[in-house]
Amino acid sequence: MRERSLALCILLLFLALCFAFFAPNFGSLNNLLEIVRSATELGLLSLAMTLLMQAGALDLSVGAVMGLTAVMLGACLPAGLPLALLAALTTATVCGTANGLLVARLRIPPLLATLATMALFRGIAEGSTRGYAVFTELPAAFLFCGQGYLLHVPAQLPLLVLASIGAFLLAHRTPFGRRLTALGNSPTAARYMGIDVARHQFTAHVLTGLSAGIAGILYTAHLGQAKADAGTGYELAAITVVVLGGTSLTGGKATIIGTLLALFCLATLQNGLLLAGLPSELGLILQGALLLLAVGIGRNHSTALSTTALPTDLRPFKMKNSQVLVLAAAILIAAAIIAFTNLALVRAIGGAAPALSPAHRVTVALMPKNKSDPYFASCQAGAQAAAAELDIDLIWDGPNDTDAARQNEIVEAWITKGVDVIGVSVESEAAISTVLRKARARGIKVLTFDADAAADARDFFVNQATEQAIAQALTDDAARILGGKGTFAILSASVTAANQNAWLKHIQLRLAEKWPELKLATTRYSDGLRDKAMAETNKLLRAFPDVQLVMVLAAAAVPGAAEAIKQAGSKVKLIGLSVPSLCRDYVHEGIIESITLWNTVDLGYLTVHTANAAARGLLKKGATTLNAGRMGTMTVQGDQVLLGAPFRFTKDNIDQFKF
């Protein structure tokens, strides 16, 4: 364990040095404090998870507990903040208690028990709110906990410090922690030594639940919205941190120091890459390399093959030459990756220090909602074309999954980095507006595109079409195809997807208002994945045989649904919101009736032109036109740059569009 901590220390130093050298403003105190802020929720989870793994258990439901806590907090806020906090913490404790009972009393393996409660807790959070944000007008005092500063220090910092000290003492310095270690090593022997195994396991689970609850509350305060998707994916992140720190998955060996070091290694890596303007996928790759390196270097004497304790004389420790070689190679490769990317960066910026170039190059940072969505991939193509035309630097980065918290984190990093323009396709208006205002206060021009933030949080909004217009276009299209009456079903993205939920609302309004004879049979969810959309459509076709039309609300899901309908040989009509390139063949085959969308390439293109104009002072408040390269002169209405109405792609026109 010592070796691992040492290895992590070295890696942390190495990362810090690299970034201090190559990433602008990485070394500033403010940035270091922001790293801490962004790591707080994950830190709380990881600390609790360390204790749990010390006892040989595991909790996969921590992320779901965060979601449920956030929802409960939001739902109870009208009754006052103290009561809401109490309700939230009670919920978290109840969740922890449920896990504890399942594991300690019913003797269900923790992995299995918490796998089930993970689905249960998240499911309850989603079901009870139907995926919509519960409450976004959070009181300022509460938001302060997540966004404010205490004497220049993020408000979360004291809490994280306290939690770390508490966890350290609990794990390493109290009878409780010692007993957890004992039962993690051998529950049977622990019992023979008079340790109440069930009670200790139970307590550890309750503590973890409570800790996840606090993380959920902080997350809500940090983000400014209470929604069922809070903490999605945090369970795996927490496990990664704990394992990287050197805690053994099989129990009996835990290190809080290691967990903290690992936490800061990963947080530093992500922050540094953002500041260096490197893509976040590289962060994933380096995170993987870091895991292998830290464990490879700081590896202890036990063999990886063995999970049981054996007499030491049976497992002689030998470091063969080949192993040293592989290790050295791994280190070299990692170093090469970093060196190479830095070189690329230096070249891209044209000299590491911006001060060297007399003509200041404009740097525009744009963020999609979800980088792996084909919709945004085509936006990116347009944005890059415009950036090349205008000879400006473009950073295109964002979450790899819709994740409002990650959007905030990235904007924070861009502020620290000091870009000229930030453009965001907003996932959650409530969540991002504060940080965008902060960017404006620092003199950075702020745009939104695709989806808007609060009006005072940005300078301009590149508006392609309103939620209402899209919903109406889709509904009217469905009505036209079905002749004004009939039954249809909707395949949305995830239960908590903000855009889709807004569209759903407007679709229902439109139905009530204009198409009373059009019946919505069901709304199902594809999580925006093609393969899941295919499976869901398959079920939909058979479980709802009277459905005549399926409306798909996620770009990647449309081809999946189309394939299902095609394979089933079904006559069900399909319309949706997608990009032409994914759907061209299906449109020609007549499987897809029509897809509705604006020109997404143009959206990216126009956004970069707007950004450039704003940065160079060519676009000011009150302007009515904007010159946008190949697109010609575009209309500006107040603080909105208009792209035009949504467009219907059909068999007849789809081949004209090459995106």
Place this chain on the structure above:
Amino acid sequence: MLSLRKIDKAFGAVRALTGVDLHLQPGCVHALVGENGAGKSTLLNILSGAIAADAGSIMLDGAECVGLTPRRAQALGIAIVHQQPALLHELTVAENLLFGSDGAVISWPARRARARELLLQVGADLDPDAIAASLPLPDQQLLQLARALRTKPRILVLDEPTAVLPSAASQRLLALVRDLRARGTAVLYVSHRLEELQQFADQVTVLRDGHSVFCGNMAEVTTKDLIRHMVGRTLAADTAHPSHATDKEVLSIEQLSNSDRSLHSITLSLHAGEILGLAGLVGAGRTQLAECLFGLGAIDAGSIRLNGKPFAPRSPADAIARGVVLVPEDRRRHGVIPAMSLASNFTLPHLNEFARHGLLDTRAETDAAEQAVSAFAVRAASVQEPIQTLSGGNQQKVVLSRSLRNRPTVLLLDEPTQGIDVGARQEIHAHIKSQAAAGCAVLLISSDLAELFLLADRIAVFQRGTVVGIVVRRSSSPEQVMSMCLQPATGQT
């Protein structure tokens, strides 16, 4: 036939073996003795190919064996029965027995049949489909023995085979060994039971601190000589323990039964200062009784009174709080947590005593552990070392010292000296005696009748979950007790 010459082995800075020689001959039982930690296990591991020697040679039939692995050792006809059962715990008896023996494709019915046959050879009546982990220790030992014999080895290595076996099974095992010797097998026999070795070993090698200090014919040495070679000094003879029993009844058990009938209608009483021995075959219910008293088993009927008050512990914590402590039989699984330090193992049941303002006082823990280490003469490099680095005897001393720390009212000992060398055994006996002298009531479970007759004031004989008789040591003999253990139960309670 097999010669080990000038074997050296070191683990880090610790020299486990230095220039050890060992020569085995066909049709000959060779005894290997030495105190725990003398290097016997290391030597066996080298012989089995589990670890490689740093220097020296292994010659088989005049040819040198280089790069010995467990597979190669097996192929060469070397079979080993380890002291700690080396079993695949999640798998069945049949699988453990026949692992890797029946070609590339496996027929399960054939396996079961063959398993039954092999088990009968060693006198074990086990279900071939039982999971190995569910077997009691002696059955696991027999299973290992059956596995070793399956390969029809030319060289059979037995590491403390009788340590956990009840007398009858031990006798059968010794008969088996004699039979093998007659058929020309070379047997290397490691044991602490010197009397047993005297009966049938032909040659003997004594290891002390990693050196082979003596090698010769068994007929030419006395037990006393052997002990002198082993410990490097002369031990005082173990003398019978004078009774300290008082009239004060500490523990009274009335008509105790449990739900699965592994215990029924047990009536016993235990007095302060008394050592009550429990004799019986393995599976007779002695361990179950101790576990019941320690809060590990459910009581179905009957009552237990401790110092006159009803006593029904629901957990070991309960029992410990009432002053009842247990030194368990399976040390490695129940007695210690191998990966944790000696000090942690020592303080685990007493952690609250070392907490100040809720935090552990590690200084006090270390002090307490060091005190215990010196009081019980535990040989350990440091109390911060994992306890698994200690020899079995030293581990057991730690367990005992931990159990005695708070002056228990009742001390339950389950095979306390099993697999432990002579020196440590005498020391443990001394501690048991002094506890009794100080007024502690001791319940001593042992399959070693000599031990019972050395220590116990009275001996209760168990058979099939109940007490078939209680004898007073002074007016009885080991033979009488043995016959009581074996006689068929005829409604006698």
Place this chain on the structure above:
Amino acid sequence: MTQTRALLLVITCLLLTLAIWAPEFFAPGNLQILALSHLPLLIAATAMTLLITAGQIDVAIGAEVALCAVVAGIAARAGLPIPIWIGAALLTGVLIGFAHGMLVTKLRIPALVTTLATLAILRGVLRLATGGVWIQQLPASFQWCGLGQAAGQLIYMAIAAAVCTLVFLVMRQTKVGREVFATGCDPETARLLGARPERVVPGVFIASGLLAGLAALLDQTRLPSVAIEAGTGLELAAIACVVLGGASIRGGRGSVGGTALGVLFFAAISGLVFLHVDPVWERAIQGAILLIAIAREARPKLHKAASGHA
């Protein structure tokens, strides 16, 4: 084996409920589609059974499926013949498995850490290399590997069934298979008994890599293009199936039969849509049913239950 019996009971209840309230669930067309869409999970879970039984784990299996599919797609787009790109996908799986095996045995990095790392690396590399753009414009023969839809569906099911049966038989009836169990119980003891954990561990990783390649083919060739996000969530689902099927996460215990039951369980609860359950509550209900299924195997006695893992 009471665990599998409990699981069987819950599955029967689920199917009975469906039979009463939603008989259309049992329409042949639906069952076939349902089976077909669970083939990748079945194959991945079979691979995971091998790994977990040997005391290992692979949380990167979803990412491996994605990579294998992308490789197959790129090869197919380059105009290579069918056997070649099928081979390329399988070989990719084998290579990843080999790398895992080496990291675990040579560098002695625990399997969980190794595969957590490769999970991050593989997903990162895939996104970086493709920019999230799917592999499209594939030759028509990519879909169903050129077998056509009707024959393809049947052959895919036959292949999956055959592979599962093969793994089942190998694990149960052969010396190599039993070495997997022995290694999972305790590699040191296994070695003493003549097994070769240092070969078994890379072996199961390579086999599971091969199976991941197969899962990728069975999954992505159902469509005419390859999505970069293929296999998302597959790892957790596969682990759930294996553990639900009675395997011990500590190794040494597991069976393909139990795992198949686990997959059947997940297929059955996906039938909730036929009961017209409100979709936003579906996840909660699935969680609750899973909870019931595992609570049935609750073991009340502590020291008996724990004694196997000393």
